[in-house]
Amino acid sequence: MPDVDAMRRVASEKGLRLRAMAKEKVSIIVLGHVDADGMASVGLMARALAANGAIFTARAVPDVNLRMLHEMASEGFDFHVFCEVGSGHLKDIEAALGGKYMLIDHHQLTEEERESPNVFNVNAFGVDGSRELSGAGATYMLARNMVDDAKPMSWLSVVGALGDRQDRGSKHTLIGMNEQLAAEAISSGYLDISEDLLLFGRSVRPLHESIAMTFDPYIQGLTGNKDACLAALTSAGLLIKDSSRWRVAAELTPDEKEKLLATLSPYLDISGADSSAVWGTTYLLKREDERSYLRDARDFASLLDATGRMGKAGLGIAICLGDRGAMLTDAERTLLEYRNAIMRHLRVLLSDEERISQDGQMVQLVGDGIVQENMTGAVSNALSGMPQLRGKMILLRTITKSGEIKFSIRKGLGSQSKVNLGQVMLQSAAFVGGNGGGHDSAAGARIPAVKADIFYEKLKSGLR
Structure with missing residues (x-):
């Protein structure tokens, strides 16, 4: 206790x-x-x-x-x-x-x-x-x-x-x-x-963009594809514009939200999920502007993640301290760049067979030259929700500026593994003179490049 x-x-x-x-x-x-x-x-x-x-x-x-x-x-x-x-x-x-x-x-x-x-x-x-x-x-x-x-x-x-x-x-x-x-x-x-609906930018982005920019969950056929989202919403008869203004998810009526969930249902089904993945508890920050990324606490978190991982941590810290002026404008721009960068990384990693290797239940993706070291956690989080990686152990690696290898590991959606990833990464990294750790289902490590293969074998042994 x-x-x-x-x-x-x-x-x-x-x-x-x-x-x-x-x-x-x-x-x-x-x-x-x-x-x-x-x-x-x-x-x-x-x-x-x-x-x-x-x-x-x-x-x-x-x-x-x-x-x-x-x-x-x-x-x-x-x-x-x-x-x-x-x-x-x-x-x-x-x-x-x-x-x-x-x-x-x-x-x-x-x-x-x-x-x-x-x-x-x-x-x-x-x-x-x-x-x-x-x-x-x-x-x-x-x-x-x-x-x-x-x-x-x-x-x-x-x-x-x-x-x-x-x-x-x-x-x-x-x-x-x-x-x-x-x-x-x-x-x-x-x-x-x-x-309410759990979509990115639910009070800010046009509805079709909100769906396209949501990758937790990853919605097969819609995530990353604004045109497909627009076509699906139009086909369902949802009112997506009010005069010349695009409507946002937060302003839909209860009936419209039900229709939207029904529209998303077949896409979620082929993604290995259901409507509960995009409907649930929302945490709204009452003192923030209703049309701001800071209104929904999940979007606020995404904005902080973006500023930190994109090398602009000062913006995020300033916003935490109360700045709502030029710093917020820059941070919102950074947030969109960050979401687009993750989508680009996913497309490149999953379309290049030479970057993917599977060893039993573990899938390793090589982000060398593509994924910056600051982004490994964010990209591996997104990969963990990909339908094609369902139930797998997902290991993403990339080369750091100092020449070390950084690894990030996640349990894929639906994984039944009881292995404690934080402990395995801690022990495997220590075995080769590196550093690692984290949580039971999400962890990372930084390893001397010359020891990467030894680390990988030790990690595989620990995951069995």
Whole structure:
């Protein structure tokens, strides 16, 4: 059973420590992962530090390595806060920074991390960090103790959890402590929950574009094909324009939504899904503009993911801190570029037979020269929903700028495997002198290029 009381007690101790540092004007750097959960985590910590008048810098990185840590140490910060990044790298962090750090995370942890006084990891208290509490949720546990009233920030923990695909409950609801944090956001007047269509850009994009740009789930015959979507909607007799204005999914009437679900049903069927994949619990941020990508918390998460992975993390962090001007305009443009980039990667990877190899239940896709290292997680997430990869173990690899090999692995839609991918990647990477880890159904690793083949064989052995 989770020891929530112990977790809250430790979170209080660490949060109060950071609050004291902020008030003492200790120079702090906040480092987060480039994915949506990492960006939301950085945003939460930055808000809490700013409320205390802290001197701080906030950044997002795709990974942690010893070279980067030494470079950061040379910058002269007094303290370093890692949010949703750094697990599996404790020895390197200690070597570069000594004890001047705090690591806040929800990924599976090592025994060294479990015993470290500088680590706050929700898994150490029996909370399932892959389903019940995200990295942003873990950060919020500390932020609660850094400001007098943290509830106005609680909505960011919801964005992080949805970005980490933790809506694992019935009808795509958040569960566990994520659900409790969502309740806080509701009670504080920042969040509303209802049941509706689960399509990308549901309150912003024209209906046919919204369907075409949705790849969770991947809808065979429609995802990535705006013309096919337009034809399907027109054939079904759905009103897609109001005078000269394109209509959006959020404004459809209940009857029109039923007709849309019926229209999508045969496409979902051949994709190995049904209407429940595109209908469920929506989390709406009440204080955001109704025609903004920030209105739907899932779209907000996608925007943060885009800014982080496309090398524009500053935009996402600024939006988490409240910027709704030019930064938001740039971020929305980046979001569309990001979604289009993922679709391009999927098309190239799946159309080039030389990039695909299958070994039993594992399918490896080689993204060398195509998929940038920042994008491996996002592309592997999209691949995991592809009908042709249903039930498979999906391994995506690419070459990093430093010449290493980065691997990202996912369980494909419908996979019945009980293998803990985070543990297998951690052990396989360590076997060849690399670093790896993650969750039970999604994980990654960074490996010396000369050891890639050995790593692959070790990974296959661990997946059996």
